Amino acid sequence: MLRLQKISIIQFKNYLSASYNFSERVVGIHGNNGLGKTNLLDAIYYLCFTKSYFTKSESANVHHGMQGLRVEGNFVKHDQQEKVVCIVRENNKKEISRNGEDYKKFSNHIGQFPAVIIAPDDVELVIGNSDIRRKFLDTLLSQLDPNYLQWLIDYNKILQQRNSLLKSSAEKGYLDEGLLEILNDQLVQPGTIIYNKRKEFLSRFLPAVADAYQQIAGVSEPVRFTYYSPLHEDNFANLLNIFRQKDMLLQRTTLGIHKDDIEIEMHGKNFKNIASQGQRKSLLFALKLTEFLELKHAKGFAPLLLLDDVFEKLDADRMNNLLYRVCVENDGQVFITDTHRERLQLALQQLQVPFQLIGLE
Template sequence: MLKLDSISLVQFKNYSYSSFLFDHRIVGIAGKNGVGKTNLLDAIYYCCFTKSYFARSDGQNVLRGAAGFRIEARFTVQGEPLKVVCILRETGKKEFLVNDEPYEKLAQHIGKLPCVIIAPDDIQIITGGSEERRRFLDALLSQLDATYLLQLIDYNRVLQQRNSFLKSLADRKVQDTGLLDVYDQQLVHYGSYVFNRRKDFLTGFIPSVQKYYHQIAGVEEQLDILYESQLLQYSFADLFFRFREKDILLQRTTAGIHKDDLDIRFQQQSFKQIASQGQRKSLLFALKLAEFEALKTAKGFAPLLLLDDVFEKLDEHRMHNLLSQVCLENEGQLFITDTHEERINRHFSDLTDTYQVVCL
C-alpha cells in the first residue's frame, strides 16, 4: 500500500510554515475558500510529480515575499518508509531528494509515487481542445512507463527544433530543406514508440472508462471513445512527406503524434456538444477512476487519490456512487477537500467508521 504519513510546508503558496499528520486512509480537508485546501493537495501532488498541478512555473508556488520553498513528505510504500524533500532555492534551482539522495533527472521520480488528482478545471479534458486529452493520457502513461516519458520528452524537444527551423526557412528565405529530413527521422524514432504505446494502452483503457461511466451515472448510455491519430492512416515517414509543403507554408509541424486526440461520442454525436453538465462530470470521474485502476493494476498497489472540491460538482446520487467507488471498493489513500466539515462527515459516516478530517 502507498500511504502519506505526514507533510510539512515552508513558504509554499499561502503556507509560511505548516505540518500535517495523516493517520487514516480516508482524509477530509475542510475550510473556507482561500485558506489553502487546494494548495495542500497540490503539495502532495508535487511530491509525486516533482511539479505543481496548477502552476506553470515553480516561482508561482512561492509564498508572496519569500525567496523559495521547501516541502518534506514521509510516505510508506509497501511497508517501507520513504522521505521526499523538494527545495526551490532563491536562485531558482530546484532540488528533489528521495531518502536524502538527489535525482540526476527529475523524470526518474515519475511513477514511483503514483497519484490521481481530480480538480474543477479538469472538465477541460472533456470540453477543451485535443491538447487537454493528450496531456491527461501522457501523464497517465508516464507514470506507467518510464520509457514512454523519455521518448515523449525527446519527441517534444525535436519538435521544437523542427518548428524553429521551419520559421527560419521563411525568415532567411532558405531553400535547403535537408535538415528537415534529419528532424523527421528523429521524430519517427521517438514518436513511433509513443504512438504504439498509446494505441495498445487505449485498447483496454477505453472499456474501463465506459464501465465507470455507467456506474457513476447509474444508467446505461451509449458512450463511444475512439483514438484519433494520423498514424492510423499513414506511416510516420509518409506523413511528414505528405505535410511538408504545408509545414513550410505555415512554419510549424502540422502532422504527428502531437495532433492525436480522443473522439468522445454520445449516442453517435459529439459528447461535449450535447452532454449535460452531470454527464460531463460523470465522464470526467470515469476517466480518472479508470486511470486509478490502470495504475493500481500496474504498480500492485493503489495510487493516492486527491479530490478537490468535488462535492460542489456532483448531485447527491452521483456523489454517493463516486464515494462508494473510492472509499469502499479501493484500499488506496484518499484526500478530499470541501468548504463544509459537516458535509464531509455526513458523506463519510454513511460509508465508513474510520476517517480523519483536517480543519484549516
C-alpha cells in the first residue's frame, strides 16, 4: 500500500507556503483556474520523480520573485512511514532526501514512490511526435527497473558525445576514426539493452492497451499498435557502420533507439489522422490505465494516480467508467482536480467510496 498523508510546499510555483493533509484514499481538489490545482498535483509528482511534470527548467518551478523551493511529503508505504524532501537552494543546488538520507544519485529515487499522471495536454501522447511516446515509455520502464534508467542515462550521454564529435569533425575537416570507434562500441551496449527491454515489454503492454481501449470506448474499434525501431533491421553495430557516411554528412547520429516509436493505426490508417476527439481521449486513458496496472502488478501495490482536469476532457459515460475503474476496482490513492465543486462531489458520491474534498481559494 502507498499513501501520501501530508504535503508541505514552500515557494513552489504559485505556492508561497501551504500544507495539506490527505485523510482519504480518494481526494478531490476543486477551485477556479489559476488557484494552483495543477501545481498541487505537480508538487506530488515532484516528490515521486524529483522533477516537475510540466516544467523543464528548475528555475520556473520557483515562486516568482523568490529564490529556492522546498517540497516535503509524508508517505506510508507497506505500513512504514516515509519522508521525502526535495529542496532547491538559493544557489540552484538541488537536494533530495528520503528519511533524512540524501541521495547521491537522484535516479535511485525513481520507482520508490510510483505515480501516474493524466493531464489535459497528454493527448499529445497519441497525436504528437515520437519523442513524447518514447518519454512515456522510458518513464514507465524506469519506474519498473532502476537499471533501465541508468542505461538510458549512459546512452544519452554517449549519444551527445558522438554527435559532438560528428559536428566538430565537419567543422575541422578531420575525423578521429579511433574515437568514433570507441564511441560506437560504448553506444552499442546500452542501446542494445534498451532495445531488448522495450521489445520484450511492449510485446505484452501494447495488447493490454488495445483491450483497455475497447473497454473505455465501449465499442469495437480495431486499434493496431506497432513498435518501430531501426534495430529491427540489423544489429546496432552494423547499422552504425552502414549509416556512417550519412551521420557525417548530417553531423548527428541518424539511427538508434532514440528514433524508436509506437505507431498507432485504426482501420489501416494513421490513428491521429482519422480519430475523433473522443477516440483520442479514450486511447490516452487506455495507455495511462495500462501503465497504472503494469506498475501495480510489478510493485505489488497501486501507484498514486493524479488526474488533472479530466472532467473537461471526457463525456459523462467515459468519465464514470474511468472513475469506477480507478477508484472502485483499484485500491490506490487517487487525486482528482476539477473547477466545479458540485460536479466533482456528485461524481465521487456516485462511486460510494469514502472521499475527501479540498477547496482552493
